[in-house]
Amino acid sequence: MTGGANGTLLGVDGIRLSFGGVQAIKDVSFDIRRGEIRAIIGPNGAGKTSMLNVINGFYQPQEGTITFKDRAYRRMSPNVAATNGIARTFQNIALFKGMSTLDNIMTGRVTKMSVGLLWQAIHLGPARREEIENREFVEEIIDFLEIEHIRKTPVGRLPYGLQKRVELGRALAAEPDLLLLDEPMAGMNLEEKEDMSRFILDVNSQFGTTIALIEHDMGVVMDLSDRVVVLDYGEKIADGTPDKVRTDQAVIDAYLGVPHE
Numbered sequence: 001m002t003g004g005a006n007g008t009l010l011g012v013d014g015i016r017l018s019f020g021g022v023q024a025i026k027d028v029s030f031d032i033r034r035g036e037i038r039a040i041i042g043p044n045g046a047g048k049t050s051m052l053n054v055i056n057g058f059y060q061p062q063e064g065t066i067t068f069k070d071r072a073y074r075r076m077s078p079n080v081a082a083t084n085g086i087a088r089t090f091q092n093i094a095l096f097k098g099m100s101t102l103d104n105i106m107t108g109r110v111t112k113m114s115v116g117l118l119w120q121a122i123h124l125g126p127a128r129r130e131e132i133e134n135r136e137f138v139e140e141i142i143d144f145l146e147i148e149h150i151r152k153t154p155v156g157r158l159p160y161g162l163q164k165r166v167e168l169g170r171a172l173a174a175e176p177d178l179l180l181l182d183e184p185m186a187g188m189n190l191e192e193k194e195d196m197s198r199f200i201l202d203v204n205s206q207f208g209t210t211i212a213l214i215e216h217d218m219g220v221v222m223d224l225s226d227r228v229v230v231l232d233y234g235e236k237i238a239d240g241t242p243d244k245v246r247t248d249q250a251v252i253d254a255y256l257g258v259p260h261e
């Protein structure tokens with residue numbers, strides 16, 4: 001798959017997360033190496049989205065540490081995550097539906113520009129050097145994702161697959177070191193999935209971006225990922241290459257719904 005996986009970019013160690021009586025994550029540890037595509041899979045309710053939320057600081061675990069770029073955090077904060085190079089997309093698309101593709105992707109640039117400048121870039125449009133540079137970068141992303149034809153279209157009018165692509169563009173606008181993708185193929189037809197797979201591989205190989213993705217489509221996971229971590233009922237039950245995980249009995253049982261002992 002991808003080359004260049006050298007050293008650990010992110011580690012989670014002994015993470016526990018509860019919501020009242022619900023233990024969403026139970027003592028989970030794994031790492032993400034620089035340059036790899038890492039999948040997090042598991043049946044519904046396994047704790048996958050909760051784990052992404054811990055990594056980017058949306059949820060605060062009761063126990064454990066998150067190490068990012070060799071710095072250990074007891075809890076990540078969304079602000080630290082964003083400014084240090086973690087970006088993400090969401091399971092349910094989180095775009096400004098009334099705004100154009102271009103302006104939505106521009107909002108992803110927020111960590112790279114002052115709030116006043118972001119406002120100007122979207123609403124007033126005067127040519128300032130920094131604004132022009134930011135716009136040029138966003139235009140590069142638009143070219144890369146082959147969405148020139150919809151750059152002015154309000155995203156609420158776009159088909160689902162294209163909205164997902166715009167959301168990817170917005171995450172890329174932050175020039176992340178670690179890109180978290182929560183079900184990037186959900187709700188897509190086969191052609192849209194193939195397109196999205198190609199863009200994910202290209203982001204990884206051309207920009208060198210490390211990617212962690214949650215995905216239910218096993219074909220996609222096995223094709224894209226360098227390594228896969230499997231969660232079930234909040235616990236890690238397997239971790240390794242797609243080939244190793246695919247034949248792991250605990251994983252097969254979890255997907256077949258075999259009860260826990």
Ligand SMILES: Nc1ncnc2c1ncn2[C@@H]1O[C@H](COP(=O)(O)OP(=O)(O)OP(=O)(O)O)[C@@H](O)[C@H]1O
Pocket residue numbers: 019022023024042043044045046047048049050051
């Ligand atoms: N904000 C929350 N408040 C209460 N419980 C939550 C919250 N977020 C997640 N949970 C619970 O934590 C557990 C793990 O949920 P999570 O969404 O992380 O699983 P998942 O593996 O992403 O599932 P899916 O594949 O269905 O999206 C579930 O029991 C869920 O109901």
